[in-house]
Amino acid sequence: MQELVTTHQNESGDIIVSARELHEFLAIKTQYTKWFDRMTEYGFVEKTDYIAVSQKRITAQGNETVYFDHHIKLPMAKEISMIQRTEKGKQARQYFLQVEAAWNSPEMVLSRALEFASQQRQQLLAKVAEYEPKAAYYDYVLQSPSLIRITDIAKDYGMSARQLNAKLHDLGVQYNLSGTWFLYSEYQDKGYTHSKTFVREDGGTNSHTYWTQEGRIFIYELLKQQDIYPLLERQELDQQSEVPAYENI
Structure with a gap:
């Protein structure tokens, strides 16, 4: 034609x-x-x-x-x-x-269908690659106790508790009152934290804030927006970005 x-x-x-x-x-x-x-x-x-x-x-x-x-x-x-x-x-x-x-024609219809299927497969593989590190960290979180200290979450990122608390404060998540961290009202009813009160030897009490699994995932999503990843993911991302070196021939 x-x-x-x-x-x-x-x-x-x-x-x-x-x-x-x-x-x-x-x-x-x-x-x-x-x-x-x-x-x-x-x-x-x-x-x-x-x-x-x-x-x-x-x-x-x-x-x-x-x-x-x-x-x-x-x-x-x-x-x-x-x-x-x-x-x-x-x-x-x-x-x-x-x-x-x-x-x-049947041949062209089949050809387009195969091309579309190939494109869908590539998009799916890209999505899987994108979410694999996230899924790995989610699995790790879900295997943890229901309540966890900020110190342990900070270790996931190679930080100290003080550094992570300060970061969450800078991001408008929490504030410090008399040595205890509290969530701002925007986050208080999300089920991210739980407070435990302990009786001291002198008869007084101390209140400590613990994070739930949901709260830990919230921190993960929040820090990811700042390009801050857990050590577990950082290692995987570094491996993915490595370019193989070739010897000169």
Whole structure:
């Protein structure tokens, strides 16, 4: 089949045609922009049947100009060709019918299905790779006791309890009152922490804040937004970013 007008496939899997190229093939004497505006009066809808595209170009005189075109879908291209009522229009319409038939042939349908499946597989593998470290840390957290000290969470990141408490304070999560850390009201009803009160030898009491599994995951997600990862993940990320060295031959 001789290619009369170039066809492409867009990201949505539709066949598209350059309206300007079609205008040229049809040998339309009317200026392109005026002609296309008239064609849209037949009920074609922008972003459904076509999209406008433009690019800046330099003329032979060295001036900058804007080059306008439209990418139209195959059904619109067929109908526009038929509207012209010329021999060129008839040729274009017959050509587009052949393109459509080839596009919908069992071989092409199977080919597109296999390509789509391949793309989906690659996206799935990328998602798995993205979440593998997270899942590993989640598993580690879920194997831990239900309540845990901030000291133990800090160790996950190679920090001291003081450093992690200060970081959570800087991020607007908690505040210190008489030596005890408390969550700001925004986080108090999330089930992130639990307080335990201990009786001292002198009869007084001390209150200590412990973090729940949910709270530990919250800290993980919060610190990840700051590009701070647990040592467990940091090692895996470092391994993934390693580039193999090749000896000079």
